[in-house]
Amino acid sequence: MFLDRVKINVRAGDGGDGAATFRREAHVPRGGPDGGDGGRGGSVYLAVDPGETTLRDFQYRHHFKATHGGRGERARRHGSAGNDLVIGVPPGTAVLDDASGELLADLVATGQQVMVARGGRGGLGNTHFKTSTHQAPKHAQKGEPGTELWVRLELRLIADVGLVGLPNAGKSTFLNAVSNAKAKVGDYPFTTLHPKLGVVRHKGVDFVLADIPGLIEGAAEGAGVGDRFLGHVERTRVLLHLVDANNEDVATAWRTVRDELEAYGAGLADKPEVIALNKTDTIDDELSAALAAELVAASGSPVFPVSGATGAGVEAVLDALLGQIGRMAAAAAATEESGWSPL
Numbered sequence: 001m002f003l004d005r006v007k008i009n010v011r012a013g014d015g016g017d018g019a020a021t022f023r024r025e026a027h028v029p030r031g032g033p034d035g036g037d038g039g040r041g042g043s044v045y046l047a048v049d050p051g052e053t054t055l056r057d058f059q060y061r062h063h064f065k066a067t068h069g070g071r072g073e074r075a076r077r078h079g080s081a082g083n084d085l086v087i088g089v090p091p092g093t094a095v096l097d098d099a100s101g102e103l104l105a106d107l108v109a110t111g112q113q114v115m116v117a118r119g120g121r122g123g124l125g126n127t128h129f130k131t132s133t134h135q136a137p138k139h140a141q142k143g144e145p146g147t148e149l150w151v152r153l154e155l156r157l158i159a160d161v162g163l164v165g166l167p168n169a170g171k172s173t174f175l176n177a178v179s180n181a182k183a184k185v186g187d188y189p190f191t192t193l194h195p196k197l198g199v200v201r202h203k204g205v206d207f208v209l210a211d212i213p214g215l216i217e218g219a220a221e222g223a224g225v226g227d228r229f230l231g232h233v234e235r236t237r238v239l240l241h242l243v244d245a246n247n248e249d250v251a252t253a254w255r256t257v258r259d260e261l262e263a264y265g266a267g268l269a270d271k272p273e274v275i276a277l278n279k280t281d282t283i284d285d286e287l288s289a290a291l292a293a294e295l296v297a298a299s300g301s302p303v304f305p306v307s308g309a310t311g312a313g314v315e316a317v318l319d320a321l322l323g324q325i326g327r328m329a330a331a332a333a334a335t336e337e338s339g340w341s342p343l
Contacts, residue, residue, distance in 0.1 A: 004054065004055060004154065004155040004156075005055070005152070005153070005154050005155070006055045006058040006059070006062075006152070006153050007062065007098055007150055007151070007152050007153075008058055008061075008062050008063070008064060008150070008151060008153065009062060009063045009064070009148070009149075009150050010044040010064050010065075010087075010116050010117045010148070010149060010150075010151060011044070011063070011064070011065045011066070011117060011146060011147075011148040012041055012042060012043050012044050012066050012117035012118055012119040012120065012146030012147045012148070013040075013041030013042040013043075013065070013066040013067045013068040013069060013082035013083075013119045013120065013146045014041045014068045014069065014082075014119075014120045014143050014144070014145050014146050015038050015039070015040050015041050015068075015069045015119065015120035015121045015122040015123060015143030015144045015145075015146075016037075016038025016039045016040075016041075016068065016069035016070045016071045016072065016079035016080075016122045016123065016143045017038045017071050017072065017079075017122075017123045017140065017141070017142050017143050018035055018036070018037050018038050018071075018072045018122065018123035018124045018125040018126065018128075018140035018141045018142075018143075019035030019036050019038075019071060019072035019073055019074060019125045019126070019140055020033070020035050020125070020126040020137070020138055020139055020140040021033070021034055021035045021073070021074035021075075021125075021126070022034060022074075022136065023074075023075075032127075032130060032135065032136070033125070033126040033127045033129070033130050033136065033137055034074055034075055034076050034125075034127060035072055035073075035074065035076070035125030035126040035127055035140050036072035036073050036074070036075070036076045036077040036078040036079065036125045036127075037072045037078045037079065037122050037123065037124050037125050037128075038069050038070065038071055038072045038078070038079045038122030038123040038124075038125075038141075038143045039069030039070045039072075039078060039079035039080045039081040039082060039122045040069050040081050040082065040119050040120065040121055040122050041066065041067070041068050041069045041081075041082040041119030041120040041121075041122075041143070041144075041146040042066030042067045042068075042069075042081070042082030042083045042084045042085060042119050042146075043066060043084050043085075043115050043117060043118050043119040043146075044064060044065075044066050044084070044085045044087065044115070044116055044117040045084060045085070045086045045087065045113050045114065045115050045116065046086075046087050046089050046093070046095055046105070046107060046113060046114055046116055046151075046153075047086050047087070047088055047089070047107075047112070047113035047114075048088075048089065048090070048091050048093070048107045048108070048109060048110050048111065048112045048113065049088030049089060049090065050090075050091060050110045051088075052088055052089065052090035052091075053090050054090060054155065055089070055090065055093070055153055055155055057088075058153065064085060064087055065085070066082055066083065066084060066085040066117070066119060066146065067082040067083045067085075068082050068143075068146075069081055069082045069119070069120070069122045069143060070082075072122070072123070072125045072140070076125070076127060078122070078125075079122060081119075081122075082119055084119070086113070089107060089153060090155055091107070091108055091109065091110065091158055092107075092108060092155055092156050092158045092235060093106075093107045093153055093154070093155050093156075094106050094107075094153070094154045094155075094156060095107065095114060095116065095151055095152075095153060096151065096152045096153075096154065097149065097150075097151060097152075098149070098150040098151055098152045099149070099150065104116060104151065108158065108235075116149070116151055117146060117147040117148065117149060118146065118147045119146050119147075120143055120144035120145050120146040120147075121143065121144045122143050122144075123140060123141035123142045123143040123144075124140065124141040125140050125141075126138065126139060126140045128141075156234050156235050158208070158235045159197060159208040159209060159210035159235065159236050160207040160208050160209070160236065160237050160238065160321075160325050161200075161207060161208070161209045161210065161236060161237070161238045161239070161240050161321055161325070162210050162212055162233045162236035162238070162239050162240070162271075163175060163209060163210060163211045163212055163240050163242065164212050164233065164239055164240070164241050164242070164257055164261070165241055165242040165243060165244070165253075165257060165278075166243075166244065166247070166253050166256060166257060167213075168244060169242040169243060169244045169253075169278060170242055170244060170278040170279050170308050170309075171211050171212070171242055172196070172211055173308035173309055174242060174276075174278065174306070174308035174314075175196065175198045175209060175211045175308075176198075176308075177308045177309075177311055177314060178198070178200050178202075178209065178308075178314060178318065179198025179199055179200045179209055196210070196211045197209070197210050197211075198211070200318065202318040202319075202321075202322060203318075203319075203322065205322060207321070207322070207325055209240070210233075210236060212233055233261070233268055233271075234266050234267075234268065236271065237271070237272070237324070237325055237328045237329075238271060238272045238273070238274065238321060238324040238325055238328065239261075239268075239271050239272070239273045239274070240273075240274050240276065240317070240321060241254065241257060241258075241273050241274065241275045241276070242276050242278040242306075243275065243276070243277055243278065243295060244278055244279055245277050245278060245279045245280050245282065245283050245287075245288060245291055245305075246279055246282060246283070250277065250291050250294055250295055251294050251295060251297070251298035254275065254295055254298055254299060255298065272324045272327070272328065273299075273301065274304070274317065274320045274321055274324060275295060275299055275301055275302070275303045275304070276303070276304045276305075276306045276313070276317050277291055277292050277295060277303055277304070277305045277306065278306055278307065278308060279307060279308075279309070280305045280306060280307050280312065280313065281307040281309055281310045281312065288305050289305075292305055302320075304316050304317045304320065
């Protein structure tokens with residue numbers, strides 16, 4: 001099961017209480033305070049685990065707790081610190097405060113981690129409260145409680161190319177034709193219910209292609225849980241927009257998806273787009289050319305006739321994708337070298 005959105009409760013450990021004790025030794029009739037400090041509570045961290053690909057580990061477990069700090073003891077012995085809890089999440093996980101919706105972290109690369117719940121500080125022992133006028137303090141400090149909150153984890157796939165289009169546009173067939181993926185294929189809408197990844201090797205270059213479930217009108221507002229699907233498009237560099245040649249109006253079909261990308265925001269509509277008229281094996285060449293011309297007029301961009309079923313036209317589409325990926329990579333490298341960042 002592909003699980004891409006969960007809510008979990010994280011609770012850091014409480015700090016241990018400080019001790020209020022006094023020296024009690026033979027021949028030391030008035031031993032002073034010797035209470036040790038409490039240990040800090042353990043904190044809770046989320047860290048990228050490259051071995052994970054979904055959030056399935058959180059399907060049945062929703063509560064995570066770090067351990068409490070130990071109490072202080074006599075003879076100025078401090079309590080032990082609580083153990084931190086590190087929870088592994090897959091690359092591409094966005095961490096949000098469930099109450100406010102605030103983005104706490106965007107965990108993408110191996111080695112990244114974020115503290116989501118801080119352990120409480122340990123309380124001070126009574127040795128800290130001794131003064132020249134108060135030689136025998138009988139009080140110590142309580143440990144602070146650890147932070148507790150609900151966080152929402154949203155997995156957004158990391159891919160070079162995102163396959164978008166209306167339901168039944170032939171995305172799964174295309175993905176299977178060009179990659180090592182084994183996506184489910186069927187001649188009915190919503191065959192793909194979860195995003196799928198495939199690795200494409202073309203002209204000696206590997207890139208990752210993500211099959212995003214078919215978008216429908218209103219997807220940006222959550223129709224057909226389309227807002228969740230659109231979230232997976234956020235991290236892709238390039239969009240491959242497949243339009244079914246059997247649609248009654250191919251221009252409207254293209255515009256429907258474009259409208260949802262624009263409505264969702266997050267820069268989706270600004271991503272480079274390669275447009276392909278798919279399933280051309282089901283129509284004649286004359287009609288294929290006419291439909292492609294309609295798409296060119298509507299989009300103002302080149303359109304590639306293609307058939308995922310037969311492989312016709314696939315080479316040209318992959319060439320176009322490689323070109324776009326190369327340009328995006330070069331632009332990113334130039335930005336990094338200049339030190340400029342839009343963030």
